[in-house]
Amino acid sequence: MSTGARLVWKRPSVIPGFGLTFGFALTYLGLIVLVPLVGLVLRNTTMGWHQFWVLALDPRTIAALRVSFGSALIAAAINAVFGVVLAWVLVRYRFAGRRVVDAMIDLPFALPTAVAGIALSALYAPRGWVGHLLAPLGIKVAYTPAGIVVALIFIGLPFVVRTVEPVLAELDRDVEEASATLGARRWQTIIQVVLPPLIPAILTGFALALARGIGEYGSVIFVAGNIPFVSEIAPLLIVIRLEEFNYDGATALASIMLAISFGMLLTINLIQSWSRRRFGHAI
Amino acid sequence: MPSELHSSKPPPPATGESAALRVTLIVVALAFFACFLLLPLILVFVEALRAGLSRYVAAIANPDSRAAISLTLLVAAIVVPANTVFGIAAAWAIAKFDFKGKSFLITLIDLPFSVSPVIAGLVYVLLFGARGYFGPWLDAHNIQIIFALPGIVLATTFVTFPFVARELIPLMQEQGSGDEEAALSLGASGFKTFVLVTLPNIKWALLYGVLLCNARAMGEFGAVAVVSGRIRGLTSTMPLHVEILYNEYAYTAAFAMASLLALLALLTLAIKTTLEWRYGDQIAATNGH
Numbered sequence: 001m002s003t004g005a006r007l008v009w010k011r012p013s014v015i016p017g018f019g020l021t022f023g024f025a026l027t028y029l030g031l032i033v034l035v036p037l038v039g040l041v042l043r044n045t046t047m048g049w050h051q052f053w054v055l056a057l058d059p060r061t062i063a064a065l066r067v068s069f070g071s072a073l074i075a076a077a078i079n080a081v082f083g084v085v086l087a088w089v090l091v092r093y094r095f096a097g098r099r100v101v102d103a104m105i106d107l108p109f110a111l112p113t114a115v116a117g118i119a120l121s122a123l124y125a126p127r128g129w130v131g132h133l134l135a136p137l138g139i140k141v142a143y144t145p146a147g148i149v150v151a152l153i154f155i156g157l158p159f160v161v162r163t164v165e166p167v168l169a170e171l172d173r174d175v176e177e178a179s180a181t182l183g184a185r186r187w188q189t190i191i192q193v194v195l196p197p198l199i200p201a202i203l204t205g206f207a208l209a210l211a212r213g214i215g216e217y218g219s220v221i222f223v224a225g226n227i228p229f230v231s232e233i234a235p236l237l238i239v240i241r242l243e244e245f246n247y248d249g250a251t252a253l254a255s256i257m258l259a260i261s262f263g264m265l266l267t268i269n270l271i272q273s274w275s276r277r278r279f280g281h282a283i
Numbered sequence: 284m285p286s287e288l289h290s291s292k293p294p295p296p297a298t299g300e301s302a303a304l305r306v307t308l309i310v311v312a313l314a315f316f317a318c319f320l321l322l323p324l325i326l327v328f329v330e331a332l333r334a335g336l337s338r339y340v341a342a343i344a345n346p347d348s349r350a351a352i353s354l355t356l357l358v359a360a361i362v363v364p365a366n367t368v369f370g371i372a373a374a375w376a377i378a379k380f381d382f383k384g385k386s387f388l389i390t391l392i393d394l395p396f397s398v399s400p401v402i403a404g405l406v407y408v409l410l411f412g413a414r415g416y417f418g419p420w421l422d423a424h425n426i427q428i429i430f431a432l433p434g435i436v437l438a439t440t441f442v443t444f445p446f447v448a449r450e451l452i453p454l455m456q457e458q459g460s461g462d463e464e465a466a467l468s469l470g471a472s473g474f475k476t477f478v479l480v481t482l483p484n485i486k487w488a489l490l491y492g493v494l495l496c497n498a499r500a501m502g503e504f505g506a507v508a509v510v511s512g513r514i515r516g517l518t519s520t521m522p523l524h525v526e527i528l529y530n531e532y533a534y535t536a537a538f539a540m541a542s543l544l545a546l547l548a549l550l551t552l553a554i555k556t557t558l559e560w561r562y563g564d565q566i567a568a569t570n571g572h
Contacts, residue, residue, distance in 0.1 A: 010382035015460050016473035018380050025373035026388075032440050033394055036406035039416060043409055082315045089312040093305055101313070103556040107320050109495070110548035110555075112502025114522040115541040118529050119323035122330060129326065130318060154319050186300060215399025218504035218522070222529065235401035239509060242405065247414055254402045261397045265390075 040258070043251045055252035060228055061237065065256065068234040071145065072213030075152030076160075080206045083160025084198070090161070091168045105161045108154055113218025120151055121223040143225035148233065151219040156209030163205035167198055200275030204268060211264035215257065327545045330538035342539035350516040351524035351540070357432075358520060359500045362439045366496055370447025371489070375477075378455030379463065389452065395444045403441040404509025407434055430512030435520065438506035443499045450492030451485055454566065458484055487562040491555065498551040502544055 010018070044052050055061065089095075090102050108116065124131045124141035131142060141147050171194065179189040217235040225231045234257055241250035300308070332339055342348060373392060377385055395403065409415050411428040421428060428434045462484065466476040482489075504522040511518040519527060521544055528537035558566060 009384070010380060013380055013460075014467055015379045015463055016467075017477075018376060021372040022376035022380075022382075025369060025376055028369045029373075029388075029391060029444075032437070032444060034391070036410055036441070037394075037398075039410050040402070040406045082312070085308060086312045086316060089309050093309060095309055101316055103552055104316075104320060104324075106552055106555065107324065107548065110498045110502075110551045111324070112504060112522045112525075112541075112544045112548070114504040114525045115327060115502070115544045115548075116323060118525065118537060118541060119327050119330075122534075123323055123326050129322060150319070154323065157319060211397055215397075215401070217399065217401045217508075222526075235399050235505065238399075238401050238405060242408060242509060245414065247409065247412075250405055251409065254399075254405050257399055257402060261399070265397050 037258075040251060040254060043247070044255050047248045047251070051248060052252050052255075055249050056256055058249070060232075061234075061249075061253050061256075063229040064232050064234040064237040064253070067145065067148065067230070067232060068214050069260075071148040071233070072152055072156075072210050072216075075149045075156055075213050076206050076210040078149070078153055079156045079160045079209050080202055083157055083205060083209075084164055084202060086157075087161045087164040087168055091165055105158050108156075108158050113155070113216070114222070116154055117151065117219040117222030120154060120219065121147070124150055124223065142223050143231075145224070145231045147223035147225065148220050148231060151223050152209075152213040152216060155216050155219055156213050159208040159212065160202070160205030163208065164198060164201045167201040171197060197279055200271055200279060203271050204275075207264060207268045207271060211261060211268070214260060214264070324545060324549075327538055327541050330534060331542035333538075334535045338535055339539050339542075342533075342536035343543065345536070347516045347519070348524060348536070348540055351519050351521045352543070354432075354435075354519070355501050355521040358435055358439055359497055361436050362443060362500045363493060363497050365440060366443055367447050367489075367493055369444075370451055370492060373448045374451035374455050374485075375481075377452050378458075379460045392448050392452075393445050395441055400442055400503065400505030401509055403506040404438045406441075407437050407510055429510055430514065430518060432518070434510035435507050435518065438510045439500050439503050442503050442506045443496045446496035446499065447489065447492035450488045450495075450566070454485060454488045455481075484565075487558055487565045491558050491566050494551055494554055494558075498548060501547060 047055075086105070090098060090105075121142050122128050124134075124147060126132065126135045126140065126142070128142070134141060139146075141150055175193055176189055179193045180186070184192070215235060217233070217239075220233055221236055224233065224236075226236060234253060238250045238253050238257075241247075241253065299305075343352075373388075377388065408429055410417055411421060411434065412418055413422065413429070415429075428437070462480050463476050466480045467473070471479070501520075502522055503520075504526070507520055508523060508526070511520065511523060513519055513523050513527060515524075515527060521540060525537050525540045525544070528534075528540060
C-alpha cells in the first residue's frame with residue numbers, strides 16, 4: 001500500500017508502534033473472535049436455508065427460546081424495579097454497612113456462575129433457607145421456571161444498579177428544591193422531576209440485564225429443573241444438541257440467539273443515542 | 284392534627300422523604316439484596332463447612348480436586364497474560380492514533396460480552412471438533428483441541444477477551460498522547476516511552492482489568508463446559524468439577540470447591556473496591572461486566 005493511500009484512513013502521528021499494535025490486535029481479534037463466529041454463520045449456509053428453517057421452527061427449539069426470553073424479560077423487569085430502589089437507597093441514604101452492600105452489588109460479576117447456581121438451588125429448594133418459608137405458601141422455586149427467574153435476577157441485578165447509580169448521583173438537587181418550592185408534593189417531584197432523567201439509565205440497565213439473561217447458562221441449569229418445553233433454556237438445548245452430535249441443530253439455534261444478541265446490542269446503542277439527544281449525555 | 288401545628292418539630296426537608304418511607308425503602312432494598320446476593324454467598328460457606336473442617340480439607344485435597352485447581356490456574360496463567368498483551372496493544376492503537384473505522388473496531392472488541400458463553404464454546408467445536416471444519420485434518424495429525432487443554436484455553440480467551448482492553452481504551456483516550464509526545468521529543472525510544480511514561484499512567488486501570496479478566500477466566504463455566512468434555516482429573520476445571528460433584532450428590536465436596544471460587548470472588552471484589560476508592564480518578568469511569 002502506498003503512503004498516500006494510508007494517509008486517507010489514518011492521520012499521521014509522531015507516536016510509534018501503530019503498525020505493530022494495530023496489526024497484532026487485529027490478528028488476535030480475528031483469530032479468537034471473528035473467524036470462529038464467521039465459521040458459525042457459514043455452517044448455516046452449508047446446511048442450506050430449508051434445513052435451517054426446519055431446525056429453527058422445531059417446537060422444542062421455539063419452546064426453549066421462549067423460556068429463555070420470557071424468564072430473562074421477567075427477571076430484567078424485577079431488576080429494573082428493585083435495582084432502582086437499591087441504587088436510590090445506596091446513593092441517597094446513609095446507613096450502617098452501606099459501603100459493603102455497595103461493593104457487593106458486583107458479586108455476580110465476580111462469582112462463577114456454577115457457584116451461584118448451586119447456591120441458589122440449595123437456597124430456594126423446598127428445604128432451603130428461603131425455600132422452606134415459601135413452601136407452606138405453595139410456592140415452589142427451585143427446579144421450576146421460577147428458579148430460572150431467580151438465577152437471572154442474580155445475574156442481572158448489577159447491570160441495573162451500576163447504570164442507574166452514577167446518573168442518580170449526578171442529578172442536580174437544586175431542581176428538586178425548585179420543584180418543592182413551587183409547591184409540588186414529594187411524590188410529584190420524584191415522578192415528574194427525578195424519574196425522567198433516570199429513564200435512559202433504567203432502560204439501558206434493563207436491556208443489558210435482558211441481553212445477559214437470554215444467554216445465561218451456568219447459574220440457570222442447576223436451579224431450573226431442565227424439563228423440555230417447560231424449563232429448558234436455549235443455551236442448554238444447544239449443549240444437548242451438541243452432545244447428540246447434532247451440529248446443525250446446535251448451529252441453527254446458536255445463530256438465532258446470535259441474531260437476538262445483535263438486536264439487543266443495537267437496541268442498547270439506540271437508547272444511548274436517544275439519551276444523548278434528549279438529555280445531552282450518554283449513560 | 285392541631286397538636287402537630289403547634290409542635291416545634293421541623294417539617295421534613297423539602298427534598299427528602301419522611302423517615303418512615305426512608306426506613307421502608309432501606310428495608311426493601313436490603314431484603315432484596317439479602318435474598319439474591321448475600322444469602323447465596325453465605326450458604327456456600329455454611330454448606331462447605333457443615334461436615335466439619337477435616338471433611339472440607341479432605342474434599343479439597345482429593346486428587347481430582349487438586350487436578351481441577353491446577354488446570355484452572357494453568358488456564359488463567361495462559362489466558363490472562365495473552366488478553367493483557369492484546370488489551371494494551373489494542374488500547375495503544377485505538378487511543379494514540381486516529382484512523383477510520385475506530386468505533387467499529389471497539390464494537391468488535393466488545394462483541395464477546397454479548398455472545399452467550401455456550402456459543403463461545405460452540406464456535407470452537409464447529410471449527411476443531413470431530414465433525415468440525417478442521418476436525419478430520421486435526422485427527423489425521425493427531426492433534427486434539429476439543430476435549431483438551433487448547434480448547435479450554437481458546438474458549439476462556441474468547442469470553443474474557445474484552446476485559447483489559449475495555450478498561451484501558453477510555454482511560455488512554457482521555458489521557459491523550461501529550462506525555463508520550465514530550466518523551467519522544469526528548470529522545471526516548473518508543474518502547475522506553477511506553478514503559479516509563481504510559482505504563483505509570485495506566486497501571487491502576489490495567490490492574491483493574493487484569494483482575495476482572497482473571498476472575499472470569501477462573502470462573503468460566505458455560506464456554507468451558509462445551510469444549511472440555513468434563514473428563515474428571517483431566518479436562519475438568521474448578522467450576523466444572525463443582526458441577527460433577529454436585530451431580531454425584533457429593534454436596535459437601537461440591538460446596539467446598541465452590542467456596543474456593545467464592546473466596547476468589549470476594550478477594551477480587553475487595554481489591555477492586557480498594558482500587559475504586561483509592562484510584563477512582565485513575566481508572567476510567569466504566570463500570571465492569
